[in-house]
Every structure is written in C-alpha cells, then in structure tokens.
Amino acid sequence: MTRVFFTLSILLSFSMFAAGQTFYGTTDLSEFREGRDKEFRDKAESPLQDKDFTDFAGLNYFPANKKFRVKAVFSRTRDEKYFQMPTSSGTSKKFVKYGVLNFDIGGRKHMLNVYQSNPENLAKFPEYADLLFIPFKDQTSGKETYGVGRYIDIKMPQDESVVLDFNLAYNPNCAYGNEKYSCPIPPNLNALSIEIKAGEKKFLNPATSISDSVKK
Numbered sequence: 001m002t003r004v005f006f007t008l009s010i011l012l013s014f015s016m017f018a019a020g021q022t023f024y025g026t027t028d029l030s031e032f033r034e035g036r037d038k039e040f041r042d043k044a045e046s047p048l049q050d051k052d053f054t055d056f057a058g059l060n061y062f063p064a065n066k067k068f069r070v071k072a073v074f075s076r077t078r079d080e081k082y083f084q085m086p087t088s089s090g091t092s093k094k095f096v097k098y099g100v101l102n103f104d105i106g107g108r109k110h111m112l113n114v115y116q117s118n119p120e121n122l123a124k125f126p127e128y129a130d131l132l133f134i135p136f137k138d139q140t141s142g143k144e145t146y147g148v149g150r151y152i153d154i155k156m157p158q159d160e161s162v163v164l165d166f167n168l169a170y171n172p173n174c175a176y177g178n179e180k181y182s183c184p185i186p187p188n189l190n191a192l193s194i195e196i197k198a199g200e201k202k203f204l205n206p207a208t209s210i211s212d213s214v215k216k
C-alpha cells in the first residue's frame with residue numbers, strides 16, 4: 001500500500017511514507033531525490049498509473065539552485081484552532097497552523113504558513129510526529145509545475161532559524177492522474193508571488209507524455 005502522511009493511503013491519501021523510510025523531512029537533496037525515485041519504481045508504493053509505471057524514467061526536476069535554499073525565521077503560532085483543509089477530491093483534512101516562516105528571495109520578503117496534522121493521525125504514526133507540512137503555490141504553478149501546488153516537509157524547528165529548501169519541493173500524489181488520492185490543496189495564504197524554479201516539475205513520462213493536466 002502506498003505511503004501516507006500520518007495516515008493510511010486511501011483514507012487520507014497524502015501518500016508520502018512507508019515503514020522505516022525517512023527521506024521525507026531530510027535536508028539532503030540527493031537522499032531525498034533518490035528516495036523519491038526508488039519509491040516511484042516500487043509498484044507497491046508508487047502513485048503512478050499502470051500505463052506509466054513500466055516506462056517510468058524518473059521524476060522531472062529543476063536543476064538544483066542555491067538561490068532557493070534560504071534561511072527562514074520561524075515564528076510559532078499558539079492557540080490556533082484546527083481547521084479543515086480542502087483536498088482535490090472535494091473532501092477535507094484536519095490541520096492546525098503551527099507557525100510561520102519569513103524569508104527573503106532575491107531581495108523580496110515572503111511568508112509561508114506551516115501546518116501540523118491532527119492528533120489522531122500523529123498517534124497512528126508517532127515516528128513522523130516531528131514533521132511539519134508546507135503546501136504552497138507559486139508563479140510556476142500550472143506552467144512548469146503542478147497546477148494545484150507542491151509540498152515541502154520540514155523537521156519541527158528547535159529555534160527560530162530554519163533552512164527552507166525549495167529544491168526539496170515535491171508533487172502531491174494527485175499529480176500523477178490516479179484518482180484514489182485526496183491531496184490537500186495549498187491555502188491561498190501560501191500562494192507565493194514569485195517563480196520558484198526549484199524542486200519537482202510537472203510529471204512527464206516520455207513514453208506516454210502524461211502530465212498533470214489529467215487532474216487539476
């Protein structure tokens with residue numbers, strides 16, 4: 001069964017994790033991309049459709065770019081209430097706003113909200129309880145990158161300094177045309193006004209020319 005973020009794959013459909021796997025939340029780009037490609041080549045774990053699996057040639061990435069690995073200032077937000085984040089299937093999933101990241105790219109200031117899953121999911125997967133979720137959109141969304149947006153996972157900050165690496169941005173499982181997933185849609189507050197030309201691009205399997213246009 002495909003991995004999930006703090007839940008079972010089809011029930012909550014984040015599809016990120018498998019038992020013993022730890023590359024989500026890493027700051028090592030090589031480890032992360034190797035882990036993602038390995039996951040996608042494993043039919044038991046892959047979100048690919050059968051027609052794309054056999055000829056899968058690897059995920060499509062922007063070249064690594066140090067410009068998009070930035071130091072961010074983390075501010076913890078307390079006394080936040082859980083809310084329902086919409087998903088691609090029309091249902092919703094429960095999250096709480098855990099904090100805010102403020103950072104500069106190209107001399108411009110930006111902000112992203114950071115979220116934590118609900119306690120029920122964290123109790124099911126305590127090994128991932130120190131991961132926080134950053135769904136976002138940017139000015140490449142729907143062009144070079146998946147139209148709905150992308151995700152980044154970070155370890156729970158121990159202080160106010162956080163390395164935010166957009167080279168680690170990846171597509172939700174819904175980007176690969178498999179309708180069994182229900183993927184959180186980035187809130188409007190996490191829409192960036194710049195192009196983030198880093199991380200995973202639209203899925204394009206050379207053998208089938210399938211892209212994220214199959215599901216927005």
